[in-house]
Amino acid sequence: MPSLVSQPIFTDWKPQAALLWGQIPLLLRHALADTGLFTDAALAGLIDGYPRDDYALVIPGKQNEPQHARWTEGDIGEATGAQVLEAIRNGFLWLNLRNLPKNDARFAALADRIRSEMEERVGMKIDVFEMTLLITSPGAQTYYHCDVPGQSLWHIRGRKRVWLYPTTEAFMPAPLLEEVVMQAREEEIPFHDWYDDYAKVVDMEPGMMAHWPQYGPHRVTNLEGLNVSLTTEHWTGDLARSYKVRYANGLLRRAGFTPKSTATTGPGYHAKAALQSIWRRTRAARLHQWARHIEFRLDPDHPGRVVEIEPYDLKPRAV
Secondary structure, three states: OOOOOOOOOEOOOOOHHHHHOOOOOEEEEEOHHHHOOOOHHHHHHHHOOOOHHHEEEEEEOOOOOHHHHOEEEEEOOOOOHHHHHHHHHHOOOEEEEOOHHHHOHHHHHHHHHHHHHHHHHHOOOOOEEEEEEEEEOOOOEEEEEOOOOEEEEEEEEEEEEEEEOOOOOOOOOHHHHHHHHOOOOOOEOOOOHHHHHHOEEEEEOOOEEEEEOOOOOEEEEEEEEEEEEEEEEEEOHHHHHHHHHHHHHHHHHHOOOOOOOOOOOHHHHHHHHHHHHHHHOOHHHHHOOOOEEEEEEEOOOOOOOEEEEEEEEEOOOOO
């Protein structure tokens, strides 16, 4: 992998970006394509033997069609990495390789470099940093959802359109957000067509990076080509405190209360932090989490086709 030590990750950083980080959607540029990690050969080698618990292969739904809620997950099966790439290029699929730094030393080095530069440029302390690779078909969509940690999208190949929505109650009601935080539902939340009237719409070209506030709702449609992107997730003290409050508010709402405060300081915050910490250690907490339902595998002899299998479930890891 070419060294990035002497080459900044961000290629157009301006001082005001540090002031706006986490407050509004930001668009920046990056040099990740120069690493050589995202060619077909490199991606195929990465996919080969990738741990089962750390990937998701999905046939996604479509935002404005009756099958919008469809999110069918499958298995790579016996397909090679090269065959998986061909299936994605020729089909309607979405592959997510999670925990990249844990599973590949090259990406561990890249994650360290990105984390260090983000800390230095923004002036923040990152406590946890994760990296995920997305390889998706032409036309594939990731419909309206929100993410729990701090989130950035680093686009590398293909073209995609991203809708970034205001982080307000109108677009992300507190009860639904609490369910996402508690892993009681996946990240999807209900969508209404009028939301688009208030979205920031960005056509992502290779070399572009987008960052948005915690819990910022967004959706994505691939415009052309095999799309390859990294997402990075990070936790700071402030983000973690917000997560704890939202989780505790969800517990209180289930108990019949109507929590309103999202304050991350004071006695109320400390009581909520203790509540969610105790609850998350219990077996009952796992029972409330959604399960990944695996229903198909790839047909290695026919790129883009899938074969139905006897379904089985995978439970998510606790946050």
